[in-house]
Amino acid sequence: MKDDTTIRERVLSIFRKMKKLGYYWRLFPAVFWLGFFLVLPLSVMFIYSFWTMFRFELFPTWTLQNYLDIFVRAEGLYLRLLSKSIGMSIAVTLGAIALAYPAAYYISTRGGKYKYVLLALIMTPYMVSWVILIFGWRMVIGYTGLLNAVLMEAGLISEPMRLWGNWMAVIFVLIVSWAPWLVLPIFVSLEKIDRTLLEAGADLGARPSENFRKITLPLSMPGLLVATFFVLIPTFGEFVAPVLAGGASGAMIGTAIEAAFKRMHNWPFGSALSFLLLTIALITSFVLIRKTGLRTLMESL
Amino acid sequence: MLRGKRILSTYFYLFMLVIYLPLLSILAFSFNNSLSAGPPWRGFTLRWWEAFFSDPVAPTAVINSLVVAVSVAVVATLMGLGVAFVLVRRVFRGQNVLLLLLLVPIGVPYLLIGISLFSLLGVELGLELSLFTLAIGHILVALPFSSLVLMARLIGFDRSLEEAAQDLGATGFTTFRKITFPLIRPGIFVSMFLAFIISLEDVVIANFLVGGDLTVPMFVFGRLRLWKGLPMAKALSSFMVVIALAFACFFFIRAILPRERPRLPR
Numbered sequence: 001m002k003d004d005t006t007i008r009e010r011v012l013s014i015f016r017k018m019k020k021l022g023y024y025w026r027l028f029p030a031v032f033w034l035g036f037f038l039v040l041p042l043s044v045m046f047i048y049s050f051w052t053m054f055r056f057e058l059f060p061t062w063t064l065q066n067y068l069d070i071f072v073r074a075e076g077l078y079l080r081l082l083s084k085s086i087g088m089s090i091a092v093t094l095g096a097i098a099l100a101y102p103a104a105y106y107i108s109t110r111g112g113k114y115k116y117v118l119l120a121l122i123m124t125p126y127m128v129s130w131v132i133l134i135f136g137w138r139m140v141i142g143y144t145g146l147l148n149a150v151l152m153e154a155g156l157i158s159e160p161m162r163l164w165g166n167w168m169a170v171i172f173v174l175i176v177s178w179a180p181w182l183v184l185p186i187f188v189s190l191e192k193i194d195r196t197l198l199e200a201g202a203d204l205g206a207r208p209s210e211n212f213r214k215i216t217l218p219l220s221m222p223g224l225l226v227a228t229f230f231v232l233i234p235t236f237g238e239f240v241a242p243v244l245a246g247g248a249s250g251a252m253i254g255t256a257i258e259a260a261f262k263r264m265h266n267w268p269f270g271s272a273l274s275f276l277l278l279t280i281a282l283i284t285s286f287v288l289i290r291k292t293g294l295r296t297l298m299e300s301l
Numbered sequence: 302m303l304r305g306k307r308i309l310s311t312y313f314y315l316f317m318l319v320i321y322l323p324l325l326s327i328l329a330f331s332f333n334n335s336l337s338a339g340p341p342w343r344g345f346t347l348r349w350w351e352a353f354f355s356d357p358v359a360p361t362a363v364i365n366s367l368v369v370a371v372s373v374a375v376v377a378t379l380m381g382l383g384v385a386f387v388l389v390r391r392v393f394r395g396q397n398v399l400l401l402l403l404l405v406p407i408g409v410p411y412l413l414i415g416i417s418l419f420s421l422l423g424v425e426l427g428l429e430l431s432l433f434t435l436a437i438g439h440i441l442v443a444l445p446f447s448s449l450v451l452m453a454r455l456i457g458f459d460r461s462l463e464e465a466a467q468d469l470g471a472t473g474f475t476t477f478r479k480i481t482f483p484l485i486r487p488g489i490f491v492s493m494f495l496a497f498i499i500s501l502e503d504v505v506i507a508n509f510l511v512g513g514d515l516t517v518p519m520f521v522f523g524r525l526r527l528w529k530g531l532p533m534a535k536a537l538s539s540f541m542v543v544i545a546l547a548f549a550c551f552f553f554i555r556a557i558l559p560r561e562r563p564r565l566p567r
Contacts, residue, residue: 023391026383027399030444033380034402037441041417042409044425058424099316106313110306120552125320127545129502129518132538135525136323139330146326180320208305229407237410240504244525254412258508261416271420274413285408 042278049271058267066272078256078273085253086280088171089235093228095175096182100227103179104186105216119187122180133177134244138164141172165247173245174235182227189223190216225292229285236281253277324542331539353536358515363540366501366516369432373439373500374493380440381447381492388448389455407445414438415509422510430512438506443496450495454488517541 052061070078107118125133140146141163148160163169193216201211239254246252253273260270334346353359384403388396406414418438422428462484466476482489504518511519517537524534 024387024393027387028383030380030384030403030448031399033441033444034405037418037421037437038406038409038414039402041421042413044420045413045417048420102309102312103316106309110310117552117555121317121549122320123498124545124549124552125324126498126502127548128324128538128541129504129521131504131518131522131525132327132541133323135521135534135538136327139326140322176319179316233408234410237412237505239412240522244522254410257412257416261419261509267420267424270416274416278409278413281410281413282405282408285404289404289408 045271046275048268049275051268053266053268066268067276069269070272070276073269078253081251081253081256082276084167085236085238088167088174088252089232089238091171092174092178092235093231095171096178096231097186097224097227099175099179100182100186101224104183104190104223107183108187108190115187119184122183125180130177131240131244134173134241137173137176138245141169164245165250167246167250169245169247170241170250170252173241174238178231178235181230185226185230186220186223189220189226193219222292225288229288229292232288233281233285236277236284324545327535327538328542328546331535349532349536350539352533353540356533359520359533359537362515362517362520362537365432365514366518369436369439369516370497370500373436373443374497376436377440377443377447377496378451378489378492380444381451382489384444384448385451385455389452389458403445403448405445406442411442411503411505414442415506418506419509423512430510432511432514432516434512435507435510435514435516436500438510439496439500439503442503442506443499446495446499447492450492451485451488454485458484 048058049066050062050064052059052063052065103122107115111118138145142148143160143162143164145164147163148157151157152160197215197219198211201215202208206214237254237257238252239258242250242252242255243258246255257270257273257277260266260273264270331349332345332347333342334344334348384399387393388400415438418434418441419430422434422437423430428434458481462480463476466480467473471479502518504522507516507519508522521534521538524531
């Protein structure tokens, strides 16, 4: 009799547990995807970085040569590319935030009932591919582009300026194309600021500029961190803009990685470079996420 | 004070002008009767548009892009829903690990996602690269955005509404259809829109995963890289610009028209 109840209880508890676990099947597709298409491929890449490639064939030789090559090959060219890419990424991030901040501020303070329309209008250029945007910019600031044509017509310059095909063009194109995307997170953080704080500041005699510097800017910091996260990481690996707008001086580490895979057919070397870049990117994002907090990141989307 | 305001609004109009400038110039110069990409203006023509619609490849690229983008939007949102529900409504061991893992695709440059997936799918598994492998990559990068958007929506969700429905005798599915879904619908739209855009505009992952198939950005990228076939790239780009501008007009008109009052779910 007593056994009977314990068995029944046990069965019931197992059943309850199964029902509880049943909820978790919803996780399965995403976890499978992350495991099989993110962790596994990155591990494959990591393993490749210790192999060698000879005449389009991979050999599992387990060597550190590829990592050494990053430092010695082409007189340290790759290291220079890496530091240059990081520098350019930081410049792009700062520039894009500087462009986006006033726009977000305008929408937040003056948008009225049109706030969300304005945001949507700012996002729409993104429906057009990044490549197409670069193409458009070449029409505008290219050697035979609109800007040169207009300035020549106006007689301000006698021959076209070479604005395209160097590292400045890459930075410019990246800044202008990233800025609209950043308006959103900055806008969200501005919206969350308690307006009464500003009134209190004004009552206590702060000038608008002081109010901005002491209240608005510090409180919008989370948005700026999210924005940094959004630009900095992809720009580390950028290769489209350097290829199309960069010419010789605009090359970045992404260009080198792409070339190692697609043209040099040296996948292990490319993997070693990739892995180095991956480490830098992951550390950066980890630091940024720690600083921002997940909640802010979620709310900015 | 007033001067500061005027500067700010002037800046804003300039900002809008600048971000629309490349789109408008692509559109304008697609009617230019010249083989080169930009000025000088050599008269109005429709021949690039005619060439575009009679081209065997270019319209396929548009269709390919849209097919991939729509499927990515749907699949990533469904997966994101699953993750969001469990992460928001349950507490379990390894939750933080999962959250962190979910964020990794944003923390890895797209280039590396493309390369590593190429190494696994194309080299190790020997799959033929196609729109299908491309969609795998796009779903991966869209997943974090979808999940985060939906999680944010679910966190502010009043669960007593669901409980009330169930107390009144609604089955699980009915509760979802009548209560949960209408309340998270905005999140679902945003998630699908983000995933759609991420897929539609990507060229970095596509460069490694698309194989022989063509998407719009890959088509334009190929033409620009080789500096040939510019008119076709122009017409194709303009086509996408028209789609984007149509969206912009849609938003604009919706904002200007009087808004109907939001209806409560019956």
